[in-house]
Amino acid sequence: LHSGAADKVRQLLSVLHPAEIGDLLESLPHGPRELLWELVPSEEQGEVLVEVNDEVRSGLIDEMETHELVQATGGLDTDDLADLLHDLPGAVIHELLLSMDKQNRQRLEAALSYPEDTAGGLMDLDVVTVRANVSLDVVLRYLRLRGEIPELTDSLFVVNRFDHLQGLLPLSTLLTNDPEASVAEVMNRDVEGIPATMKSIDVARLFQDRNLVSAPVIDENNKLLGRITVDDVVDVIRDEAEHNIMSMAGLDEEDDIFAPVVTSARRRAVWLGVNLATAFLASWVIGLFESTLDKVVALAVLMPIVASMGGIAGSQTLTIMIRGLALGQVGSSNARSLMLKEIQVSIMNALIWSLVVAVIAMAWFQNMDLGLIIGAALIINLIFAAVAGFTIPLILKRVGVDPALAGTVLLTTVTDVVGFVAFLGLGTWYLT
Amino acid sequence: LHSGAADKVRQLLSVLHPAEIGDLLESLPHGPRELLWELVPSEEQGEVLVEVNDEVRSGLIDEMETHELVQATGGLDTDDLADLLHDLPGAVIHELLLSMDKQNRQRLEAALSYPEDTAGGLMDLDVVTVRANVSLDVVLRYLRLRGEIPELTDSLFVVNRFDHLQGLLPLSTLLTNDPEASVAEVMNRDVEGIPATMKSIDVARLFQDRNLVSAPVIDENNKLLGRITVDDVVDVIRDEAEHNIMSMAGLDEEDDIFAPVVTSARRRAVWLGVNLATAFLASWVIGLFESTLDKVVALAVLMPIVASMGGIAGSQTLTIMIRGLALGQVGSSNARSLMLKEIQVSIMNALIWSLVVAVIAMAWFQNMDLGLIIGAALIINLIFAAVAGFTIPLILKRVGVDPALAGTVLLTTVTDVVGFVAFLGLGTWYLT
Structure with missing residues (x-):
């Protein structure tokens, strides 16, 4: 950036609010991000740090010298400072505490004494x-x-x-x-x-x-x-909603989309590994029916249909449950009625789609029995999918695991295994 | 409900705010919901109608007589009334308009002249x-x-x-x-x-x-x-976030979780049907390799692994893109860097996991070549998955289709087809 361009950027930054500068930083790749950061006036850097997500924040902090950090964060409200504190280097915290008067130090201690996800962690002290x-x-x-x-x-x-x-x-x-x-x-x-x-x-x-x-x-x-x-509440609402959508793909809403390739790859590798384990479980189930597949290759051609329809139907119930639990819409008083409803819905769709699939399979392979087998397997899997989509999030919640994170993996494990066992099992039973 | 219980419920209702009564109604199955609705004081019914979701609202309106509706909605602010208006029967609208003075009628017309999803549709007229x-x-x-x-x-x-x-x-x-x-x-x-x-x-x-x-x-x-x-803005933020998570499972955030079974089944049937079409496409692709599967049944056992890993990896990129587009984090200026990053991440994971899968497949089937084939197929599918997860939402957005709604179906179609073609194609090539 030559100096003329830098002046223009500085001008642009002066009309943006800290949160908007934060959005801009988050959407920039490394390189441009650090260049922009140096142009942010130091008296605004503290407030921008409060606004960006955890990972981008610690990257920016790493770029800064101790005295720059002390200057940037010295003017912050104690509640904002409390949010930042665990990301700051010890030397900076030490200097900040030394520069505070007794009252502000006590306020900071009070703000730090409550967990971040409680009212005490959200509150500020600017009361009149x-x-x-x-x-x-x-x-x-x-x-x-x-x-x-x-x-x-x-x-x-x-x-x-x-x-x-x-x-x-x-x-x-x-x-x-x-x-x-x-x-x-x-x-x-x-x-x-x-x-x-x-x-x-x-x-x-x-x-x-x-x-x-x-x-x-x-x-x-x-x-x-x-x-x-x-304003703090709006952030909680947005974070909660984003947390659900990101967790369902094994991602974290606080991650930097421009994190280093190795960091991102390592994080996603975990999720791929967990899913690989469930995929191998499904393969192992298919392997149990190797001799059947050897005799009727049409079963191998059609088997993904049973598993995939179960996965889709189950994920609809699962999504309704995850959202219902997050909104407090689903509780012990209405769980029974909701489960009953989900099962009825799944039976109706099972009947319709198993008929369609059976007819297509019969026509395709000119085989009446193959149609009956896939139709029956689909009915079984769709009903299991509804029950699994309903019970898995409730069980996860009870044992303290985030349903949005673990729900999808567990659900597809169930629908894959039940789908393959039902379809290939019925095929084996028919052959003998 | 006997009358003693009714009194207790009325007492409870009197301390709840309209939005809280709305939450309660949404979480009740039919039957209890209508019983509770009759106990809500008529002067509060209008405000509760504004708070509940579209489908629950029209159900409650169906329960009410014209004069009850006129009484309940007569006291509403014009902006709230504007939100309700398209759900009210013609007779009620007619009576409401007759009972209004000229100024209020003009205000209502002004509020109705802007689409619901614009600032004009959100605004109220209570300015000082x-x-x-x-x-x-x-x-x-x-x-x-x-x-x-x-x-x-x-x-x-x-x-x-x-x-x-x-x-x-x-x-x-x-x-x-x-x-x-x-x-x-x-x-x-x-x-x-x-x-x-x-x-x-x-x-x-x-x-x-x-x-x-x-x-x-x-x-x-x-x-x-x-x-x-x-307060209206908070609703927009929540609706937008929920819209994304619900759309990804083919659901609508305005649906009643206790909608009649037939209604819910019909809605979800559409999504299952679309997915069935893509599942049959995948099956047809597998069918092209029937003779290969007939010769090497191990290919049938392992083929879901290639497709499922591609689906998982692609959905991670897809989710990042859908969220990034919704937050305005992804635009033309950073699209190139982001795509490059996603491809690099996917290559790293492709190398790691194809090695793991290859080794397991070799050990399981005591067949070196099978390991090499599945490893190569996995690398191809994971790279295609990243490209698809990145480009599909951008294309959908450009043609005006909601990426959250159509993205998942299109993505799994790509990862299934590419996965099966790569794996079974390499297998066929090896056999000949």
């Missing part, structure tokens, strides 16, 4: 609190004196002198009521704080169902700890 | 506007006189007398500045309205990147039309 016994006019004067209100503040939090949450004072209430009224008279008392231990996915559902912009986070004694804002 | 030349004190008095501010208002919109957008007055700015200052002095001028024709997916990205709570929507002359709020 007021007392219930003052008048709105006092609140208005206090805000003017304060001079600024943190981003995404739609409510002030009303607390007593022990910092216990008493209610919310929405800015709209503050603005539309008589300044002589007291906070206690107009505040919203019908508010439950979010426990710091609540899972972030449940926090996301709460925000979504109640159209919240921000909400207070409390400890087990109703003491105000911080707040969660809708 | 102020003029630039008044003082903040005047604004404060105006808000008190107004008595309420619409939900999710974080900024007032500053317009001139032609309703052209001039800037934003965030509530936090209003609250922290001297009441004597004029709006013009403190307002945020650095604001671009969202064009009404912008795609909702781009609106969502903008909200996410810039941490917005609400944003003004304008026409081509910079005239203020309405506003978009973060």
Whole structure:
């Protein structure tokens, strides 16, 4: 990049927000990415680091000197800093801690004391609190004196002198009521704080169902700890949805699409290896029927149809279950009805498609019995596929394994094995 | 349900928000769902209808009399009503239009004039506007006189007398500045309205990147039309992510998981039929090599391995592409580097796994040549899989077909056909 081009890029960067610079960095291959990174003003580098995915972030951090990192991250909010901290080198953390005052160090420790995927891990500490016994006019004067209100503040939090949450004072209430009224008279008392231990996915559902912009986070004694804002919740929702789609292909949503070839190859090799094991299991099952295949080669020609239809039907049930479990739509109360429905649907489709397949097979190989065998095998496999697609995610969830990650492999193992055993087994039985 | 239980349910419903009642209805099978619906207070039924998915909604509407529907939907905001309108019976629409005043009728027409998936279709009309030349004190008095501010208002919109957008007055700015200052002095001028024709997916990205709570929507002359709020954007983000995961299994995110068995079976039958066609194509390819299979039955035992490994490797590339296209991460500028990377990754994995497969096949069948043949076939198929996983979504996107929907079918067709042709073709060539 010659210097004229660099100036143009700098100009472009100055109108982009940190998240947009992050998107741009993520979509650049290595080389151009590092060049662009050097042009990002150092006072913005910290916020960009917060926005990019884990892998891109650690790559960028590796490029930077200790003093650059301290400068870039020194101005961050403690909650953002808490998110970054495990990626920073020890020397940088040490310098950052030294440069902090006691209050900020305590805040950082508080933010680090909750797991990342809980309300405590999501919260920031930019709360504006007021007392219930003052008048709105006092609140208005206090805000003017304060001079600024943190981003995404739609409510002030009303607390007593022990910092216990008493209610919310929405800015709209503050603005539309008589300044002589007291906070206690107009505040919203019908508010439950979010426990710091609540899972972030449940926090996301709460925000979504109640159209919240921000909400207070409390400890087990109703003491105000911080707040969660809708921007963090949007990230949780997007990450969760992407996690499901990526996991189903054995990928991770935090991976860099331009990771080094060796790194990507190694990661995907694991998934290919797991699938190879199940493919060999299927082959071994086919091998049990070698003598049958030797006699009727048409069975070898048709056998992928039985396995593949089972895989497709099963993956439909599996996808509905994975999404239903993620949305909390599927639980013990409706599991029975849903399973019944899935089995009925699969029986209907089994009847229709086994008829079609049977007729085509008969016509193709001029063999009535072959048609009957493949039709029967297809019915068996589609019903097994529905049962497997329904039970596998429930079992995985109970044993604490991510259904989106392991579900597809287990399902196709079942549909391959059942499909081959049913089809080749029926063929063998017919021959003897 | 006896009446005591009904009272308890009513009590439960009274503490739930409309979106939560909607979630509950969606997760109930038919029967219980209709019973619960009758217990929802009629003044809340309209808002619940807005929250449930398309299919559940039309089921609930079918249950209701014309006068019940008019009562339930009469109190809705025009933007919510616009979303519902195409599901309501003609008689209900007629009565609703008659009961509206001219202004509301015009608002409804405006909301209906933009497609659902654009900024115009997302916007509501609850804007609070102020003029630039008044003082903040005047604004404060105006808000008190107004008595309420619409939900999710974080900024007032500053317009001139032609309703052209001039800037934003965030509530936090209003609250922290001297009441004597004029709006013009403190307002945020650095604001671009969202064009009404912008795609909702781009609106969502903008909200996410810039941490917005609400944003003004304008026409081509910079005239203020309405506003978009973060709650609608959250729905867009969730729907988009769910759409991808559901489409990949040939499902629709708006479907009712408790749809009647016949309805569900018919929908899924289409997907099974499409896949059956590709499975028969694969079978036909195998059939071309019938005489080879007749001679070496081991080929029949091993052939699913080549096809299945290709399918897995290809689906990894495909998933990365589908997500990258949805996030705007993949474009013409980086497509070349990404394709190069995917091919390199696939070559590395092809070399590793073909070696493993070759060794196992040799040991299993005590046949050196069989190992070499399957190893070579696997290398060919994995490289084709990467190219197909990369190019198929790009081609589909260019011709306007959803890559998430059609990508998987096309990809497995390629990997099955290439896998069988490579493996059985090499086997035939070796025999002759």
